[in-house]
Amino acid sequence: MTLTPLIAGNWKMNGLLRSLTELKGISDAAKEGRMEGLDLLICPPATMLSASRGILNRVASVGGQTCHAQASGAHTGEIAAEMLKDVGATYVIVGHSERRADNGEDDAAVRAKTQAAWRAGLTAIVCIGESQAQRDNGETLDVLGTQLAGSLPDGVTATNTVIAYEPVWAIGTGRTPTTDDVAEAHGFIRQTLTDRFGNDTGESVRLLYGGSVKPNNATELLSVAHVNGALIGGASLKAADFIAICEATPRAQGAGEPQQQSQPASVATDEDNFDDFEPDLSELEASLQNGLD
Numbered sequence: 001m002t003l004t005p006l007i008a009g010n011w012k013m014n015g016l017l018r019s020l021t022e023l024k025g026i027s028d029a030a031k032e033g034r035m036e037g038l039d040l041l042i043c044p045p046a047t048m049l050s051a052s053r054g055i056l057n058r059v060a061s062v063g064g065q066t067c068h069a070q071a072s073g074a075h076t077g078e079i080a081a082e083m084l085k086d087v088g089a090t091y092v093i094v095g096h097s098e099r100r101a102d103n104g105e106d107d108a109a110v111r112a113k114t115q116a117a118w119r120a121g122l123t124a125i126v127c128i129g130e131s132q133a134q135r136d137n138g139e140t141l142d143v144l145g146t147q148l149a150g151s152l153p154d155g156v157t158a159t160n161t162v163i164a165y166e167p168v169w170a171i172g173t174g175r176t177p178t179t180d181d182v183a184e185a186h187g188f189i190r191q192t193l194t195d196r197f198g199n200d201t202g203e204s205v206r207l208l209y210g211g212s213v214k215p216n217n218a219t220e221l222l223s224v225a226h227v228n229g230a231l232i233g234g235a236s237l238k239a240a241d242f243i244a245i246c247e248a249t250p251r252a253q254g255a256g257e258p259q260q261q262s263q264p265a266s267v268a269t270d271e272d273n274f275d276d277f278e279p280d281l282s283e284l285e286a287s288l289q290n291g292l293d
C-alpha cells in the first residue's frame with residue numbers, strides 16, 4: 001500500500017520562543033515546494049505549541065510530546081490531550097523511551113495515554129523499541145511484540161495511530177541499526193498490526209523509524225520496506241537539517257513529486273546533538289511578525 005511519508009520532529013526539552021525562527025525556515029522551504037509529497041509534523045515543548053502552530057500554519061502539523069490519561073483534574077504539572085488539541089495540536093507522542101525510563105511509564109500507561117489521545121481527537125504516535133541489552137540477547141522482536149500488545153488499545157485505525165520504532169540504543173548516539181535490522185523490525189510490526197487489526201488497518205498505519213536520523217542517512221533508512229517516515233530528535237532542531245532530511249526522503253509513488261536526489265544542506269555529525277542547539281536569532285523579529293500577526 002502507498003502511504004505518504006510522515007517526517008516528524010521531536011524537540012524534546014529544547015526550544016525557547018526565539019527558536020521559532022527555525023520553524024519559519026521550515027515553513028519557507030515548504031512554501032517553496034521543497035517538501036512536496038510529505039506530511040510534516042513538529043512536536044515542540046508544550047510552551048511553544050501555540051506559537052509554533054501560528055508559524056507553521058498549513059505547511060506542517062504540530063503535536064505534543066506526552067499527555068495525561070485524564071481530561072482534567074488535580075494533576076499538577078501534567079497536560080491533557082484536550083489541552084493539546086485546544087492549542088491546535090493534531091498529534092501526540094506517547095510512550096517515548098525517555099518517558100518510559102524517566103517517568104516509569106509502562107505499557108498500560110501508554111495504552112491509557114493512547115486512548116486519551118483518541119478521546120481528544122489526536123493521532124497517537126506510539127513509541128516502541130528495544131534496549132542494547134535486549135538486542136544483544138536476541139530479544140528485539142519479543143520486546144516489540146510485548147510493547148505493541150500492551151501499548152495499543154483495541155480500535156487502532158490508520159488515522160488515529162502511528163507507530164514509531166525507536167531502538168533505545170540508537171537515540172542520540174549517532175548509531176543506527178542496519179537496514180536489514182530495520183526491515184526485520186518494521187516487517188514484524190506490520191505483521192503484528194495486520195494479525196490483530198486486519199489487513200486494511202494493519203497495512204495502512206504509518207510506521208516511523210527513529211534514532212539518529214540525519215541528512216546523510218535518511219535516504220537509506222527511509223528506503224527500507226515498511227518505513228513510512230521518521231521521528232527525528234536532534235536533527236529536527238535546525239531547519240537546515242530537517243529540510244535536508246525531508247529532501248532526502250523517497251516519496252511514495254503517486255504522492256507529490258518524484259524522488260529527488262538532493263545534496264544535504266548540511267551533514268550532521270555525532271556532535272550535532274541537543275547540547276549544541278543555538279538557534280539563529282537573526283530572523284526572529286520577522287518570523288514572529290509574519291507568523292503570529
Ligand SMILES: O=C(CO)COP(=O)(O)O
Pocket residue numbers: 010096166170171172173174210211212213231232233234235
Ligand atoms: O528520540 C528520538 C525521536 O523521538 C530520536 O532522537 P535522535 O534523532 O536525537 O537520535
